[in-house]
Amino acid sequence: MARPDRPPLDENLSFRKLEVLLAFLDTGNLARAAERLGTSPVSVHRALHGLEDAMRCALFRHEGRQLLPTEAAQVLGEVADEVLRLMAEGVRATRAAGGYSADRLRLGALYSLTIHTVPALLMAMKLRLPALQSELVLGSNAELLRQLGQGGIDAALIGEPEAPGPELLFAPLFQDEIFFAAPLGSRHATQAQIDLRDCAEERFVSLGEGFATYDGFQAAFRQAGCTPQVVMTTGDIFSLVNLVAGGLGCTLLPGRVRGLFAQKVQLIPLAPAHRMHQTLGLALLRARERDPTLLALLAACRTACTTAG
Incomplete structure (x- = not known):
């Protein structure tokens, strides 16, 4: 799909600087903006002037020791609020499309683990994440590893692979x-x-x-x-x-x-x-080891396997 031409943006323009601008506009004070952002007043001041350089126009004026926003800063603040909201939604949608912290979990498992382990695990996950929808995919060790690598499932309860590649994490659960x-x-x-x-x-x-x-x-x-x-x-x-x-x-x-x-x-x-x-455990891609849903799944696995075996 052809995209419309856009004028290039200054490389000094960043989401972080827009966040600093909004904090300053909301608080009206360098110290309070720094406190909200967990940084120093000097860092806030530097970010605001860096933003001013990127805009190539005056965003602030000095009255005594006070730094006051101009009308241009107010206009940029309105745009920044919309841009940051849209980007936050974009990040959420992107993660959901990639399976990261989505509201649906695609869990692979060996057929034999559906006797005790999988039911106990799904109950444990329901207690941790009540809104999570789970989809169960059954198969062999080899098939589940293939689907995991291709993104068809988010994690797999399998036997320990003989030679897991560097892209795979395997957390042993029980023997x-x-x-x-x-x-x-x-x-x-x-x-x-x-x-x-x-x-x-x-x-x-x-x-x-x-x-x-x-x-x-x-x-x-x-x-x-x-x-x-x-x-x-x-x-x-x-x-x-x-x-x-x-x-x-x-x-x-x-x-x-x-x-x-x-x-x-x-x-x-x-x-x-x-x-x-046999060593049984949870396999997931190393790229998703910090995914909140998969961290909850691993914790639930450890709880379920102490009771289900």
């Missing part, structure tokens, strides 16, 4: 143990723990690549020095549990699903040599 999951009544039902090296003939089902639980699955078998016989993969943890419950195969699951699926599958600890944990 979750990985268990061997088998159908109820399976041949593993009486075992106190599972040695993965004894499961060479077992059939397994798994989440697809990119999920935090998939990464834990692969790492556990690498550590055990064997390769699982995977007969099927799926795209969410709820389908995975149903496949196990239906007898299609066993898998590895995080302990956080135990309460919801106790009537479908049995979670058995891994042998000490193969025991593993």
